[in-house]
Structures are given as structure tokens and as C-alpha cells.
Amino acid sequence: MDSSSYKLYHVHGFDSRQALDHYFSDKADMVFEEDSLKFPIENLTKTFTEGHIKGDVLIDLTAAPLIHHLLSACEFFRHIIVLKVQDRCILELKRWLDTRTGAFDWGHATKLHLEKENKSDQSQNKEGKVRSIVQHVMKCDVKKENMTDPIVLPPADCIIIGWLLDQISKDQDEYIRYLRKFSGMLKPGGHIILLGLLDVTYIKVGKDKIHSLKYDENFARKAVVEAGFVIDNCVTKKRTNVIDLTDYKAIIFIAAHKEK
Template sequence: MDPSSYKHYHEHGFDSRKYLEDYFSDKEDMVIGDDSLLFPLENLTKNFTLGHIKGDILIDFSAGPLVHHLYAACEFFKHIIVLKINDQCIMEMKRWLDSRTGAFDWGHATKLHGQLEGKSDELQDKEGKVRSVIPHVMKCDLNKENMTDPIVLPPADCIISWGILDVACKDQDDYIRYLRKFSSLLKPGGHLMLIGAFGTTYYTVGKDRLRAFTYDEEFARKALVGEGFVIDVFKTKERTNVSDLIDYKAVIFISAHKEK
């Protein structure tokens, strides 16, 4: 397929339910589970349970209507504000938050997180806790100076961003500009956790192939430092699965803090 024909998340969005089914479900042919579920949850759980990343407000700005990564964070923040670019992701997210019929079943991820925490007997309580700390799912626009205009968000203690830089950025300038926006939402000393993938040129959702921003470790490190972040953790996991859904080379987990 000609790369010039690829769609773009920031302009076209995607089928949010199909995205969850293909990349984050427990179906037998979902071969990238170690990279999309286990690796990120392991690192998020480990870093939050250390106890130094906590506070009043966490902002989650991730690609698609993801929920499972918030299991690790919900015990350490009073409020989690979720930002989404497109309406379909907002509706899918609210369907789960309201426990509506037809909501995506995150039970497999809840169980995995419970195993990582050593608290497999508290699975139902964990989902309830996540729901209780999310007061808002808000639409945002990366092109605006204030992404949530006219609402001004309070400074956050932490931001989690899963994949949004990979799918929303068109080039290096975008990546740096969006990091700067993240920094503006954080308190001095606040933490930024990024989950993404190196070497990706495309990803597939249903019949659509969408383009991704291609970058490497050297660029990510320089961009973060250049925007005033101190990198605390930088982990990569080389790809071992075989799937033509997406062509990434490695998944990454980064935890950094904003210099005071």
C-alpha cells in the first residue's frame, strides 16, 4: 500500500472498538499481548508502587479508549482527568465508566494487574476504584494553545500518555511541540510517563491503515531533555511477535519528571 494513502489519527480517527479488539483483547489471535498489555502494566505498576509518584491530579492523554493502564495509578491520585481527541473514543470510554451493556471487557487486564500487584482477590474493587476517580472525559485539540479551551485544567502531578505521540505526530517538530504542551500542564517536579513504540511507520485498524510517527531512542531522549525533563526510567522491549497489524520494532516505557 502506498504510504501517501495512509490515514492519520489526528484527522480521521479510527474504529475505537476494533482498535481495542485487535491490540488489547484476550482473543487467541491477539499475538502482541506481551507488548501491549504485559510490558506496560509491569512498568507502570512497578513505578507507581515505589510511592514517589502521587498527588491530587493525574491527566491521561492516550490513543484510543484505553482503561487498563489506569489500574496502576488509581490508588495514588485523587482525580484522573482523561483527554481524548475524537468523539468515538470518548463514547467508548464513557460506556465502560458507566458500566453500560456492550462496554469493552477489560477483565483480562484487570486480572493481569491483580497478579502483578499480588492482589488477585481485589479485582472488582480495582475497576470500581478507577471509575470513582475519573470525574471527566474531555475532548481536546492538540492544535490549540490551550488544548481544552475554554476550560483551563489545574496543574497536574502526573501525565500518562500511551501512544498519542506515536499516532498524532507527523514529524519531529510535532513531537517536541506536544511535549511542550504536556510540560505546560504539569506542576514543577511533576511526572510524565510515556508508552510508545520505536520504528513504527503504520498501524492497521479494521480496513484502515494509518500512518505513525517514526522515531528512535536517541531522538526521544534529546526531545525530553530539550523540553526540561529529567529521565528517570527508560526501558525498551524488542519485538518478538509476528503480525502485519503494525510494524513497530520495539515498545518503550519512559518515566521522567519536569525540572523545578
């Protein structure tokens, strides 16, 4: 398949449950546990427990209906506002938040998180905490100046951007423009946490190949700095599996604060 025929996540969407099964589940054939579950959980837990990133409002801007990255964050913020570009992701996430029948089971991710905290017997409390602190799940349009128009969100203390920039950016210039736009949602001195895939061109969900922007660690660092941030921590991890669902070479985690 030529890359020009790849689908765009924010335009065409994808099957959100298949995305969870492929990349975040505990199914026997899910080979991404080290990269998509353990790596984010370990780095987020370490980052938040250091105590520098906390406050009233966290804005979550991640691709797919994910919650495992919020298991650490929920202890350090009073409110979490989740923004999604696709209705299917909102429906999937709300199914879990409302504990409806057929909701995706995040128990395996919660267990991994609690093992990092040495609290393996508190899974229901941890998931309940996430459910109670997620105040709003909202549709957003990344092309608009105010992505949640007509609603104006309060300035955030922190924004988590998980894999979204990879999939909505057609080129590196657009990646930086989006990053600057997201920066405008932060308070002065606020923090950004970025998760992305390095040297990737696509991810596959079902029969669809979804465009992903190819870039390396140097570009990611440069983009964060050009968007007005000071990098506090940057960690990369080489891919640990071989499967044709996606072609990324490594995963990156960046924590940074906005210059005042």
C-alpha cells in the first residue's frame, strides 16, 4: 500500500476496540506490552512521584481510548479533562468510565501500575480514582484555533499528548504548529508530557493503515524546544518485537515545562 493511501486518524478514524486489542490488551498475541504498557507506566509513575508536576487541571490529548497513562496522574490533579478527535473513542472510553457491560478491561495495565507502586491489592481503588477525577470527555477539532469551541477550557497545569501528534501531523512543520497550539492551553510554567513513536510511517488497525509521521529523537527534542518548552527528561526505548502491524523503531517519552 502506497503511503499516500494511508488513512488519517483525525479525518477517517479507526476501530477503537481493535486498536486497543492490537496494541494495549492482554491477549496472547499482543506483543507490545513492553512498549505500549510498561514503558509509559514506568516513566509516568517516576515522573509524577517526583512531585514537580501536579495541580488543578490535567488535559489528556491521546490517540485511542486509553486510560493506563492516567493511573499515575490521577493522584496529582483535582480534575482531568479528556479530549478526543473521534466519536468512537469517546464512546469506548465512556463505556469504561461508566462500567458498562462490554467495556474494555484495563485490569492488566492497572496491575502493572500497582506493581510499580507496591500496591498490588488496590486495583479497584485505583480505577475508581481515575473514574472519579475524569470530569469531562469532550470532542475536539485540532484544526480550530479553540479546539473545543464554543467551550473555553481553563488553563491546564499539565497536558499529556500520547501518540496523537504522530497521527495528525502530515509533516514536521505541522507537528511543531500543533505542539505550539497545545502549548497555548497551558498555564505559564505548565508541564507537557509527550509520548510518541520514532521512525514510524504507519500503524495498522484491522485492515486499515493509519498514517504516522516519521521523525527521530533529535527532531522531537527540537520541536519541544521550538514550541517554548524546557526539557526536564527524555527517555527512549528501542522496539522489542517483530510484527507488521506497525513499523516504528523506538518509543520516546519527554517531560518538559513551559517557559514563563
